[in-house]
Amino acid sequence: MCHPSRLFALALFGLAGLLAHAAVITVGPTGDYATIGEAITNAADGDEIQIAAGSYDEAVEISGRQDLTLKGDPGGGTIIAIGAGTAANQGVLINGSTGIVLQDLTIDMTADNGVEYRAAIQAMEKSTFTANNVIMTGGGRNVSLWRGAEAELIDCELTNVSRSGGNGGGIEIGSDEDYTTNTAMYTTVEATGCLFQHTEYPVYINPFATLGNTVARTRVGSLTFRDCEFDSNGGASNITMRFMTGQWEPGSEVLFEDCKFSNWAGYNFHMDGFPMPTQAPEHVTFRRCEMIKLDASTSNAALYCNYACPIILENTAIATWQSEVIYLGARNEGLTVTHCTLANVNPVVIAARAMNTTVDAVVRNSIIAVRTTTPNRPPLTGYNEGTPLHFDLDYTISNSLRDDDDGIQETVTTPPTLGANYVWNNTDENYANFINWAHPATDMRLGDPSPALGAGADLGYTDDVLGKSRPNPAATNPDLGAYESYLVPAELSEFQFD
Structure with a gap:
């Protein structure tokens, strides 16, 4: 058996070897080398x-390396x-390398070098990397x-991404040209505290289909974005995901x-x-987000979802x-909405709605409102020529914001109401005309913890349906989102507000 002192010495020797191996190399006019390459x-x-x-006009390539910073x-x-x-396709190419760290850098691709599909960072072949405090511009x-x-x-x-046709991308997941069902390589993204600005498509995923548009070449794992800002992006869509069957890694999620x-x-x-x-991520979830x-933009939608996965909104405020x-x-x-505000401030278009769906939706403890002056256009509508649709509304205020009493009234529903089944321009006979039971003794109020829009936003809900004032915390006008009841009616006492 090896003596403990000898083991300790061997451990120190190994540690010293590791420390000696992890050298610091400098680049610059007075550094070890003049170029990064x-x-x-x-x-x-x-x-x-x-x-x-300093400024380094060189295309950087990291191939077959590990744990390089x-x-x-x-x-x-x-x-x-x-x-x-410099006729380069990328500022930094990471190819078949793992544990790569890029930190405190600016990668500037704004000069026109005739290469349209340039990328500030391109990673491929199962590479893993972290970019920390990196500014990427142009290309x-x-x-x-x-x-x-x-x-x-x-x-x-x-x-500042720009590409002909307006289809540039902040993050673009590209093709896996040689994959088979046994060798598919899934690409994953985790972004925290990042700003996407003027990137055309901040997140762009395209199947790059082959064989008559029946086989996808792009393979996608989980995509996670936390505390990120997406602003002033000029693409036809902001977050664009176009998928095909078999493209997703089993168990993956978008958050x-x-x-x-x-x-x-x-x-x-x-x-x-x-x-x-027929195969998709487990969920697409928006949690504590603001859109x-x-x-004025009288077409399209804030969220357009036509893919085989559930959409979940939690504590999210959308005003568009x-x-x-x-x-x-x-x-x-399916769609699940909890503790949210969905407000469409468009007063002119016949189709102005808060929600249009061909699948069942569950809405809990939320505010839903539109401003259209068009008769018979409730905030929640369903387009379906076959199976009846249902909105399962639980303590949700649906408010048309109209001065007249036609169509939907300012309302609160009692659970478990199945209704708001609206088929094209004809109201279904099972349509539940929302009832208004808000009154001073049972005032539904917006709760302070709910998502709030900034002061001065002309979105309107400082009063309840009977004109009773709602809480209006500092710097919010008003506080939008989840609400609570301080006095629950006896007939609803079995239900609990959260």
Whole structure:
């Protein structure tokens, strides 16, 4: 048996070897190397390459490496700028490498070098990397992911993408051209605290179909976005996901949590598929999100979902001026809305609705409102020529915001009401005319913890249906979202507000 002192010595020797191996290499006018490429060539796996402030006109390639770190000046000013004379497809290429870290860098692809599909970062062949405090600007894509790449983005800026046809992308998941059912490589994304601005399509997934548009070449795992902002993106849609059967990794999910969306063109979230998809992520969830678009846009929807997976909205506020706040196609597998506000401020279009669906929807503890002056256009409608549709509404206020008493009234429903079944322009005989039981003794109030829109937003619900004032916390006008009752009527005492 080895003596403990000898084991300790061996452990120290191994640790010393590891520490010696993880060297720091410098790049810059007074550094170990003048270029980033030279430093990578001479670095060992596990090394850290520190790059001095300055502009480096070179395409950086990291191939077949492990645990390599490229770190810029923490004060900023370390710029990888692909100039007009450098015919490169990417600023940083990560190919078949794992544990790569890019930190405190700017990757500038704004110069026109004649390569339209340039990407600030391109990762492929099962590469894994983390980008921390990286600014990516210009080119046709900020981040391009192929063939099983895993990307983690932290506090990054993805900006100023431009491509002919307007189909550039902040994050674009590309093709897995040589896959088989046994070798498919799924690409995953986790982004935290990132800004997507002027990126045309902030998140763009396309099946890149082959064999007569029947086989997808893109394979997708879970996609997670937390505390991200999507602003002023000029694509036909904001978040665009076009999928096909067999494309998703089993058990994968799409999650947007604590995210803000604003100033989009067309659809904010567009999820569709072809041919008829039968396999999809477990859920697409929007949790504690805010989607605000108040400029006049009389078409499209904030959420367009026509894919075979459930859509879940939790504690989310959506206010838009479009045809619908939410449009669900026949391929969708249901909608669940809890503690949300869905407001369509469009007063002119005949189709202005809060929700239009061809599948059943469950709505809990939420505010739903539209402003259309068109008669017989309730906030919730269903388009279905066959099976009757139901909105299962539980303590939900549905308010048409109209001055007249025609059509839907300001209402609160009692559970478990199945109703609001609206088929084309004809009200179904089972249509539940919402009842108004709000009164001073049982006043439904907006709760302070609910998602709130900023002060000055002309969205309107400072009073309840009888004119009783609702709480209006500081810096909110008003507080929108989940609400609560301080006095529950006896006939509803078996139900509990949450």
